[in-house]
Amino acid sequence: MSTVVPPYSLWRSGDAISRLNASPHGTSLVIPKFLRSKHPRAALVEARPRAVPAVNGDTSLPTQLVLTVDRTDDLQAEARAMARAANAPFYSPELLANTYGSRPIEILRRSLQILVALSSFGIKLWLDKNSGQLDQNKRRRAAELRRIFTRLGPTFVKLGQGLSTRPDICPPEYLEELSELQDGLPTFPDAEAFLCIEKELGLSLDSIFSSISPSPIAAASLGQVYKARLKQSGKVVAVKVQRPNIEEAIGLDFYLIRSLGFLINKYVDFISSDVVALIDEFARRVYQELNYVQEGQNARRFKKLYADKEDVLVPDIFWDYTSSKVLTMEWVDGVKLNEQEAIERQGLKVLDLVNTGIQCSLRQLLEYGYFHADPHPGNLLATPEGKLAFLDFGMMSETPEEARCAIIGHVVHMVNRDYEAMARDYYALDFLSPETDVSPIVPVLRNFFDDTLNATVSELNFKTIVDGLGAVFYQYPFNVPAYYALILRSLTVLEGLALYADPNFKVLAASYPYFAKRLLTDPNPYLRDALIELLFKDGKFRWSRLENLLLQGRKDRDFSVKEALQPVLKLLLGPDGEGLRALAVKEAIRVTEAFVLGTVNDTYNSMPDFMRLIIFRDSTSRTLGMSNEEQGSMIELRDQVLRIWRLLQSSENFDPALLQPIVQVLQQPEARSLGGRIFSGITQRLAARLLQQVLRASTTVSASTV
């Protein structure tokens, strides 16, 4: 799509709409007669946001009050927009049956159109299969399917966009081709678009805008977008106008697709899912996208949740110029994230923007669970100030809270190559029903990850992981919820963008600090238990895992060491913490012993040989009879604990009192004996070692005297 360069107020000659004259005082718009006569001019309500008067200036209203008044105005304008959208289309299979059931000619015509297009594709697939060229021709066929969907119109474009996020349904080649269904769609006549704006808003075009681009700056599946300037406030806005009769076109298609779904449910045995239910769910989402007031509300909610960071921008909505078919929003000056050279020319770094995108996506997907479900590069702009702007809030999705936690656990298990735990995660993620046996999946996961990487998992290309998991999902009876597929897709899109700038960029490595932070700090019981499970194995604390989590978690910009481990420490004191307390006792013994024996070892090694002989009757490097291996692991444990302690100490806001719960546990009645146990544990072991030493020495002496 061509971008309109200022002054963007020239109408194309020969258009149904006449010419816009540029006046020396600015631009004035000449509206064609057929547009002017229909709509009497209506009074304009000022669009938000308003200028806030200076608090310290001579203006009388305090800022807070102005903001409140603004907010009230805004809510009222939004309510008016909602009223305008009262008749927005909604999905009702019954209504569709009533409407199209009695239009056999239309049904026949459209069915033939779809049938011819899809059956020719089906025949090619069948021929490929019979000639053994299915794999070889996959890429070609995927591109053909993309073209067929574009030809068949908006419903199929949406269907293709939807399929492009489903690794459980489509092989990777199809996922890639179908994800290109975002651009290059045909436009519709501008005159129709301008008529639609006037009709929808009940205002004449020239009373709304002082200028508007003569042709769309972009055309997408459901609408096209113009750039304009608001007459009242002078703000530059983007005006999205819905394609004419789209509701009709989509309605007929969904009626036909649903009828096909019924036939599949009835006659195709190998498809066990309820196809009609899937179609209904999908159709409902597409219909939601037809209500631009809903999209505006999505944008507002998104902005409230995520644009608190100064590097994220979400356009404001101008409710007075918004209806179900017209969406007027703040114009975002920016370059699409895939136009990397243009971004670099502005002195911006693509990787910084991608990192912002990753951090924002992680918060969307895993913190609030409300996320932008269509983050293709066309919907992400880099602004000249270096902000990342999000556009197009038509398709939003939500991740249920349990799933958010299960995903965090899954990634951490993956990074730690805990394949059994990974396979079990699929229950928590609701991918597999509880009666499915996950044991066959474990070796498949192991084979894939162990084969693919020599380095750590976080060094793996995210796309490789997604393709690998996709292949597993494809082979087993997985039912991947739509939100999960969308999550994978949003991160894959960001990684794809980053790889242009840096072929070594790893999205998982960039996002792992966030996962580590959540695991260390989140009080959610699922995550807390996942952390405990990760840290304790076979009754032993895995200090290396804690060290790694702390090292990673510290890299997250929102990490606060104050919160680290707090959920686990709280559990330690709680009524359900008995098991954990027992583990803590054991570990305390192990660590104290490591410190004591480590120090003994150091002292022993620093002694001259003759002193060792006098005291220990031994001049070898074996302290208290410990093997080199034992010594090594003891010293490693001590050093690891010391490293972690230094790590905590060097972190901002660290207060040793945070570890108070551990001390408290040691003082609790049930663990009061802990001090004694540690002490006795150590003295027992030391005594045993000394005894061993003495016995060994006396045996050697007596043997030599014999």
Ligand SMILES: Nc1ncnc2c1ncn2[C@@H]1O[C@H](COP(=O)(O)OP(=O)(O)OP(=O)(O)O)[C@@H](O)[C@H]1O
């Ligand atoms: N606020 C804005 N500022 C600048 N450009 C915009 C704005 N909103 C939309 N655009 C441009 O218009 C294009 C299409 O807009 P949008 O993605 O919202 O349409 P859509 O019909 O929802 O698309 P899709 O087919 O992806 O669902 C964007 O890719 C962008 O180039």
